[in-house]
Amino acid sequence: MRATAMRMRALATSIGGSRAMTVHSRGGLDTWIGPTPQLCDDALLSMRRQLQSAQQSSSDTARRLERQADAVQHQLSISKLAPK
Amino acid sequence: MTLLAFDRSRLDSLRVAIGAAIDDLARIRCDDPQAADTMRAIRRAGHTLTETCLPRVHDILRSEAMTSCRSSDIDTREVLRSAYSTMHDRGWEMTTDPLPLVPPSPHVRTFDEVLVDVRSGVLVPMTAPLDANGRAGAHYTSLTFAAANPVLLASKDETSNLLKFVDFISDALPVGWREQETVAIYYLASARITSAVHVLTAYDRHDGPETLQGLTTEAVVSGYMIIHTDDTVGEVSVGIGPGEQDPTQSIVIAAQSSSTYSGMFFPDTTPDFQDRGDQPRFESPNLWTFTKSSAPMVDRWGTWEL
Numbered sequence: 001m002r003a004t005a006m007r008m009r010a011l012a013t014s015i016g017g018s019r020a021m022t023v024h025s026r027g028g029l030d031t032w033i034g035p036t037p038q039l040c041d042d043a044l045l046s047m048r049r050q051l052q053s054a055q056q057s058s059s060d061t062a063r064r065l066e067r068q069a070d071a072v073q074h075q076l077s078i079s080k081l082a083p084k
Numbered sequence: 085m086t087l088l089a090f091d092r093s094r095l096d097s098l099r100v101a102i103g104a105a106i107d108d109l110a111r112i113r114c115d116d117p118q119a120a121d122t123m124r125a126i127r128r129a130g131h132t133l134t135e136t137c138l139p140r141v142h143d144i145l146r147s148e149a150m151t152s153c154r155s156s157d158i159d160t161r162e163v164l165r166s167a168y169s170t171m172h173d174r175g176w177e178m179t180t181d182p183l184p185l186v187p188p189s190p191h192v193r194t195f196d197e198v199l200v201d202v203r204s205g206v207l208v209p210m211t212a213p214l215d216a217n218g219r220a221g222a223h224y225t226s227l228t229f230a231a232a233n234p235v236l237l238a239s240k241d242e243t244s245n246l247l248k249f250v251d252f253i254s255d256a257l258p259v260g261w262r263e264q265e266t267v268a269i270y271y272l273a274s275a276r277i278t279s280a281v282h283v284l285t286a287y288d289r290h291d292g293p294e295t296l297q298g299l300t301t302e303a304v305v306s307g308y309m310i311i312h313t314d315d316t317v318g319e320v321s322v323g324i325g326p327g328e329q330d331p332t333q334s335i336v337i338a339a340q341s342s343s344t345y346s347g348m349f350f351p352d353t354t355p356d357f358q359d360r361g362d363q364p365r366f367e368s369p370n371l372w373t374f375t376k377s378s379a380p381m382v383d384r385w386g387t388w389e390l
Contacts (some may be wrong), residue, residue: 005259007116011254014112015122018131020105026098032368034088035232036140039274042304043136047129 008062015055024048028075089176090144097143099299106133149177192271195238198308200348201267207308207350211276215376216284223281225294227388229309229349230371231275238266241310254319260332263316270309277355278302278370292382299361307351310390311372317341345386346370 014020024044027037109130114123193201196364201207216224243251254260280300284292319339374388 003348004118006118007114008118009120011114011119015126017107018112018291019131021108023098023101023105023133026101030091031094031098032090032144034090036144037088037090040137040140043132046358047132049124050179053128054122056274058119058122065118070335080153 001065001072005062005065005069008058008065011054012058012062015051015058018051021048021051087159087180089178090145091176095141095145099145100139101134102133102138102223104139106130106138109133123185142266165290166344182267192235193308195240195269198237198310202310202350209348210307210351210355211348212375213279213374214281218284220284222284224284224375226282226351226373226385228278228280228370229272229275230278230370231272232269234275234309235273237269237308239269242267255334258321258323258327260319260321261316262319263314266313266315266323268311268313270311271306272309272349273306274304275306275309275349276302276304277349277357279357287382289382297315301357303351303357304357305355307349307353309349309372310345311345311347311386312390313343313345315341317344346389347374347386348388348390377385 024041026046027041027044031037109126111222112123112126117355128282149252154319181228198207202209210227212229213225214223234249244265247263247265251260251262251264281296283296287293317339318341319336321334321336323334335354373382373385375385
């Protein structure tokens with residue numbers, strides 16, 4: 001569980017550090033203007049939102065798995081301490 | 085002809101940035117089953133960059149930009165003309181749009197097909213705007229539709245026989261009432277739908293209600309707009325000339341007209357509403373705004389119903 005959580009965290013970090021998250025800043029009205037540029041800028045912003053959502057989802061999964069791992073570890077430590 | 089203007093060095097920088105983003109996304113790997121959804125989202129993002137954005141940028145950079153631009157070449161709308169002129173003054177290059185503005189629709193239904201599909205439930209209306217139900221201070225929403233090229237499929241006169249009769253006898257009466265009801269169906273390709281949130285309070289019907297900042301969302305979707313228009317004219321007329329005259333020969337001395345509309349939008353796909361950015365936009369003009377709130381209607385707003 002901890003290993004999976006670590007992989008999910010790494011995945012979220014990779015998404016956040018990807019240049020796909022900032023590519024939209026190169027477009028906009030300082031770069032081009034017109035109906036097709038607007039559609040393209042919209043596509044870039046929509047893609048960024050998808051990636052942000054995926055990044056958030058990965059982080060959430062990692063947190064959930066870490067909590068579950070903590071709970072399991074806690075249960076195990078209690079059962080070890082219990083008198084046989 | 086549709087034109088676009090661009091700064092070649094910045095556009096080339098965008099091309100490089102898109103290439104780098106595609107490389108970054110392609111390098112992200114995770115075989116864990118828990119990451120399946122995330123990996124799908126990453127592949128979709130990569131697909132958007134590779135198939136949508138990069139080809140458009142390439143096409144524009146490869147196009148032979150005009151070194152000068154006659155005003156007659158520019159779109160007739162004043163806003164566009166002004167924007168393009170400004171860009172031209174800044175030394176930007178201009179060219180025709182190399183790609184179609186909107187993807188061609190696979191099949192646009194006829195007027196009758198739309199009505200049949202609406203009645204049979206094949207076409208499902210978009211979710212209605214929120215209604216304040218007349219409660220002061222309650223939130224309600226408005227839906228504004230903008231489209232570059234709305235296609236009128238057809239319009240039909242739906243005026244009842246009674247209203248036609250009233251219209252007929254109004255010709256011979258000093259006080260007349262004329263009313264015409266029309267149903268029109270438009271196909272909107274890539275319509276921009278803006279959902280704005282308002283609070284039900286008193287407002288000037290010319291200015292409209294205040295919009296709550298930060299809650300406006302928008303979506304781009306194609307579909308059919310059915311509009312029911314009700315045009316009414318009340319008029320007072322007097323006969324021409326002294327004595328006994330033909331009662332239909334009269335002159336209108338006072339008239340009051342009003343026009344209201346209601347309608348619904350039937351999208352091809354479910355609209356995906358996203359936050360609207362603050363950046364100035366290059367937009368098509370708003371065509372219709374709908375609300376379901378029972379508050380006094382704003383001028384030029386319509387009711388969401390059929």
